[in-house]
Every structure is written in C-alpha cells, then in structure tokens.
Amino acid sequence: MRDDSIILTRSDIGQFASIAFALFALIAALSYFYAGEVRPHTLVLIALAALSLIAWALITPSEFVGFFTGRQARRGTVAVFSSVLVIGIISMAYLYVERQVIAYDLTETREFTLSDSTARIIERLPRDLRIIGFYSAENIAVREMDDQFWRQYEVLSAGRIQRIYIDPVEQPAVAETYGAQDGDIFIAFVDDNGEIIPQSISYVPMIDKHERDMSLAINRLLQEGSFAAFFDISHGQRSLRDTSSGGLSIAGELLGLNGWRVVEFDLQELVANDQPIPDEASVVVLSRPRQPFAPATIDAIDDYLRRGGSLFIMADPVFADSGFLLEDSAFNTYLWESWGIRALDAVVVELLPGLDNPSPLDVVSIQIFDSPITANVNLPDEPDSYAMFRLARALEISNTPPVNNGRAVLSSNMSYAETDLVALGLRDEYDFDEGEDLPGPHTLVGFAVDAETNGRIVLVGDSDFATDGQIGAPPGNAQLFFGSLNWLTEFEERITFGFQPSAIAPPTIFISPSQLDQVSFFVIFLVPGLVLLLGAGMWFYRSRR
Known part of the structure; x- marks a missing residue:
C-alpha cells in the first residue's frame, strides 16, 4: 500500500523559513516604497521577516551559512531568492518611476516645453518653492490637467519646485488657514527643514494661460x-x-x-x-x-x-x-x-x-x-x-x-x-x-x-x-x-513680466487615484504574488517526488 503522507524534514522547514523571510522582506520594502514612509504594518512585516530569518538560521544553520558563503543551497533556495530579488527590483523600479516626474517633449516646435522666460525666473529662486493646490475628489480632472504643467516646473527646477495637493473637503482646517476654495492654487517658499514659510504664501490668480499665470506669480513673489x-x-x-x-x-x-x-x-x-x-x-x-x-x-x-x-x-x-x-x-x-x-x-x-x-x-x-x-x-x-x-x-x-x-x-x-x-x-x-x-x-x-x-x-x-x-x-x-x-x-x-507662454496643454489621460491604486496593486502585488505561488507550488510538488 502506497504511503502518501507528507514528511517535513528539518531542511524543509528551514527552506520555508528562508522563503518566508524573502517574501516578508520584499513586501516590507514595497510597502515602504509605496507609502513613502514607515507605517505600522511595515513594522509588522519587518518583524516577521526578522523572525523568519532567525528561524532559518536556527533550524538549518549549515544551509543558512552555505547560502551566504556562496555554496549551493538545497532544493532551489537560491532560485527562489533570485526570483524574489528580480520581482522586487521590477516592483521597486515601477514604484520609483510612478512617483517621478518624467516628461519628454517630442514635438518639433517644443509646444509642451516651458519658455525661456520661465527658466530665467526659476534660476533666480533663492530657496525651494512649493506649489500648493486645493482640489476635492469632484475636481480630480482639473487637478490632473493642472498637474501636467506643475510637473514641468518640478523638472525644470531640478526638484527645487515641488507640488502638493490638499483636499479642502477632507482637510477643511488647512483650507481655512489658506482661505482656499476648491481649485485654488498657492505658492510659498520653504525653509531648510522643508516647512512652508507662512509669510511667503501667495495666491496664484489663474486665468487661462497656465505657464504665464504661474510664472508671473513666482515673479511677484521674487520681487x-x-x-x-x-x-x-x-x-x-x-x-x-x-x-x-x-x-x-x-x-x-x-x-x-x-x-x-x-x-x-x-x-x-x-x-x-x-x-x-x-x-x-x-x-x-x-x-x-x-x-x-x-x-x-x-x-x-x-x-x-x-x-x-x-x-x-x-x-x-x-x-x-x-x-x-x-x-x-x-x-x-x-x-x-x-x-x-x-x-x-x-x-x-x-x-x-x-x-x-x-x-x-x-x-x-x-x-x-x-x-x-x-x-x-x-x-x-x-x-x-x-x-x-x-x-x-x-x-x-x-x-x-x-x-x-x-x-x-x-x-x-x-x-x-x-x-x-x-x-x-x-x-x-x-x-x-x-x-x-x-x-x-x-x-x-x-x-x-x-x-x-x-x-x-x-x-x-x-x-x-x-x-x-x-x-x-x-x-x-x-x-x-x-x-x-x-x-x-x-x-x-x-x-520678464508679460511674456507669452510656449507651453500649452499636453494630451492628458485621466486616471483617478483609485484606478492608479488598482494598477499599482496589479503590477506590484498580484502578478508577482501569483508567480511566486506558482513557483512555490511547483517546487513543493517536485520536492515530494
């Protein structure tokens, strides 16, 4: 009679612990990249990764030492770690690119490029500047359109100008402090600690020429x-x-x-x-x-x-x-x-x-x-x-x-x-x-x-x-x-007051934050998770034969 019982050896448990360490460490790193800060669940994941690492070292010390000293580990542990590493690199690269301001103007006449006048204004900035936009969830389409311009300022200034968005409905106290309505734009200098200097807060009257309105507002603040x-x-x-x-x-x-x-x-x-x-x-x-x-x-x-x-x-x-x-x-x-x-x-x-x-x-x-x-x-x-x-x-x-x-x-x-x-x-x-x-x-x-x-x-x-x-x-x-x-x-x-802008509204695809979160979850967690589960299942199946 065939015995189909599953027998877990000390080596198997050690490999499970190593894989758990790799997964918990990867998810913790992705969580930090995604949130941009260490949150409570990130600390939990780090703790689980640390416990898995300790368990691996205590249960199979020889394989633990052999992995880090370059000797071949048993039953595909190196392959699992390699897969986790590749998925982690791809996921982190996605998160990095998704948060960066990357813009290329491929038009022959540079229609989507800020003018030389704006460049000269930005060169005279004595300190970093913030563009502060107030947009509610109902005004997300306007925010995404405006963001196409504000991100160009961030690129042109090499990050000295940054943009932040505040929902006046969710944060009414902040909106009241600025005297802001839905859709209002402000600019302000920031100190060496990255804090907004209240005395420098200036309202940006927006008419219809995004570059001209914003650049003139920066000029007014400078002068x-x-x-x-x-x-x-x-x-x-x-x-x-x-x-x-x-x-x-x-x-x-x-x-x-x-x-x-x-x-x-x-x-x-x-x-x-x-x-x-x-x-x-x-x-x-x-x-x-x-x-x-x-x-x-x-x-x-x-x-x-x-x-x-x-x-x-x-x-x-x-x-x-x-x-x-x-x-x-x-x-x-x-x-x-x-x-x-x-x-x-x-x-x-x-x-x-x-x-x-x-x-x-x-x-x-x-x-x-x-x-x-x-x-x-x-x-x-x-x-x-x-x-x-x-x-x-x-x-x-x-x-x-x-x-x-x-x-x-x-x-x-x-x-x-x-x-x-x-x-x-x-x-x-x-x-x-x-x-x-x-x-x-x-x-x-x-x-x-x-x-x-x-x-x-x-x-x-x-x-x-x-x-x-x-x-x-x-x-x-x-x-x-x-x-x-x-x-x-x-x-x-x-x-350079009164110039005519060269940048016009670039073609825009509107993606709401919830839709962007869905894309991020699919790319960062779902697809890599399925690949890892499939690989782990295949490894486990073959290890039993």
Whole structure:
C-alpha cells in the first residue's frame, strides 16, 4: 500500500523559513516604497521577516551559512531568492518611476516645453518653492490637467519646485488657514527643514494661460515690494481710494497683486518743503491732473527724471482756458523741448467703420507699434485685447527729438483731431473742417527715454482707460496700463513680466487615484504574488517526488 503522507524534514522547514523571510522582506520594502514612509504594518512585516530569518538560521544553520558563503543551497533556495530579488527590483523600479516626474517633449516646435522666460525666473529662486493646490475628489480632472504643467516646473527646477495637493473637503482646517476654495492654487517658499514659510504664501490668480499665470506669480513673489508706484494727488488727480467708476482703486489693487508698493503722495507739499521726489519711487503717476504745474513743480520733476526716474502721464482733453497740459503751458513746453513729446489741444475723432466703439469719440487702438508698452494689446488670437479711449487727446511726437522717443498707439488713417473744443464740449458738435482740424492718423500713446540718464516718460491722451469703470472693458486697457508701467520701470527686462507662454496643454489621460491604486496593486502585488505561488507550488510538488 502506497504511503502518501507528507514528511517535513528539518531542511524543509528551514527552506520555508528562508522563503518566508524573502517574501516578508520584499513586501516590507514595497510597502515602504509605496507609502513613502514607515507605517505600522511595515513594522509588522519587518518583524516577521526578522523572525523568519532567525528561524532559518536556527533550524538549518549549515544551509543558512552555505547560502551566504556562496555554496549551493538545497532544493532551489537560491532560485527562489533570485526570483524574489528580480520581482522586487521590477516592483521597486515601477514604484520609483510612478512617483517621478518624467516628461519628454517630442514635438518639433517644443509646444509642451516651458519658455525661456520661465527658466530665467526659476534660476533666480533663492530657496525651494512649493506649489500648493486645493482640489476635492469632484475636481480630480482639473487637478490632473493642472498637474501636467506643475510637473514641468518640478523638472525644470531640478526638484527645487515641488507640488502638493490638499483636499479642502477632507482637510477643511488647512483650507481655512489658506482661505482656499476648491481649485485654488498657492505658492510659498520653504525653509531648510522643508516647512512652508507662512509669510511667503501667495495666491496664484489663474486665468487661462497656465505657464504665464504661474510664472508671473513666482515673479511677484521674487520681487515683492521691489517696485513702487507713487500717485500724485496734489493737483486734483484721480484717487486710488475712489471706488467709483472714475476712481483708480482697481488699478491699485492690481498693482498690489503684482507685487508693487502703491503710494499716494503730495507733490506740491514736497516742492513747498524743498524736498525732491524720493528715489524709491520707481514711477510717478499723474492721472488726469486738473491744475497747471508751477515752475518749481516742473523743476522737481525734471530733477527726478535726470536721476533716472520714470513718469506716467494720463492727460484728458481740456475744455477750459485753464487746466493741465494746455498746448502752450509751461509743462507741455518742457515736455516738447526736453523730450520731444507733447499734448495738443485737440480731440481725436475715429471715423473708421466697423469698429466696436459706441461713438466716433471712443477711439480704439487701431495701430500699435512693437513695444513692451503694447506687448499684450491687439493680440491676433484675442479679438478683445484692444484698448479704447474715451475722448482721447491727440499727441505730437517730434521727428527731431532731443532724446529717443516714439509712438506706441495710433488712430486710423480715417481719423482726425477736432480742434473746436468749445463746440465739442458745450454742444457735442464735431465735424471735420479743412484747414482747422488735423487729419489722421494721430498718436494716442507716446514715449521718450533719455539714453544717458535712463529717465523715461509715457504720455497717454486719456485717463479714463485706467479707471475702475473701464480698465477691464475692454481687457486691452489693463494690458496697456501695465505695459506702460512695464516699460517705464524696465519690469519686463528685469523680471520678464508679460511674456507669452510656449507651453500649452499636453494630451492628458485621466486616471483617478483609485484606478492608479488598482494598477499599482496589479503590477506590484498580484502578478508577482501569483508567480511566486506558482513557483512555490511547483517546487513543493517536485520536492515530494
């Protein structure tokens, strides 16, 4: 009669212990790789692996020593360990690759690559940076789309920029600390211990251009407080505190969001106290002054410009005998003689048909010149990016200037400049009169720069475009406002503000975290486990024969 009983020898038990050690050690290592930290179950697996190793050494000490000294172990122990080792290497490689940011742009035009402007910004990072995104489970598709961009920053910065995601539903306290809503993005510097520096937390306004929005936010964080715009309020100008449609409160808020310090100051008081315009003023803004400038005020401005200062003038038409920047006024004469630009006592009338302007007195930026001032105005693929001026004043640019000057925005060839301001102002009457009115095109925005002192001026024949009621309608108004400040302070050259992005949305396959976990379980545990079980079963079957 055949005896089918299974007899386990000391050697068999030792081999089982060795295999158990290999499996427990492998699973513990994979658990650590998968979780990224040592968790309680990882410690349990390590303990089981240690007990298996001790059991192996105590039960079959000769085979234990023989395995590690290179002698052939019995019944395929080396083969089992080799299989476990190969599976472990493959699984760990999968986990490593799955967590790494690996991106290759195979397009000929590098459409999915961050621009050189972004690269220059990242090079100036003084410390590591975190991108902090708040996404709920319902917003996972948006998170995965955004992640395609944020991972490019991590690659380009060689890991100095990293991204973390927080579910505001599961962690409401953290979201409240940031003041975050679902889908909000923040950036912040981290200290040497990898902790976020609270004072550096900055909200990232996301519009539609991922690279531009993020890179500008990093720029603002880098240059926080480095630029100061001084708004004069001593000559009846528009106020940053005025929240009506005619105020500049939105312009001031936008400047603050872009890292500027915004200051209202009294130019007349400085002049009366014989004090110069401060050097800390990156630009002095004159928004629709109503009073003419005294000679001492003009001297103070000239001194500031000779020290390399910048002046942003927004001058509305004057319908009275006295006002700011009349054609024969002292300040207008100074601008013409020293800078080759001046305002005319004339209002531009736009007669080009087919424009999206309510009346001929609403002048659109028909012609622009290539300049940082107009970098984001009249964009070919954005029909609403034009600028519009209400009652725009005609400007004159000298063809033989004492310094470098030029035109940034012009009206059309069908426009003209109305010189009868009495009829226009009192009766809203205007009509082209040969010999009196000035045929177009006419300059609406002009600029000048002294190459020796780097003093700069931008003169705009309108101030309404920057007011709360019109700075966002059309969007080109805000772009012109910031483009002017851009050029005046060399913000463009120093921190590459206002560039156009090269990276666009790459093709994306959405995989939820649960689906990714299922793939990981299949690749890391299920397939290797089945292979090991099959191998162990085959070994056990043959060992009994």
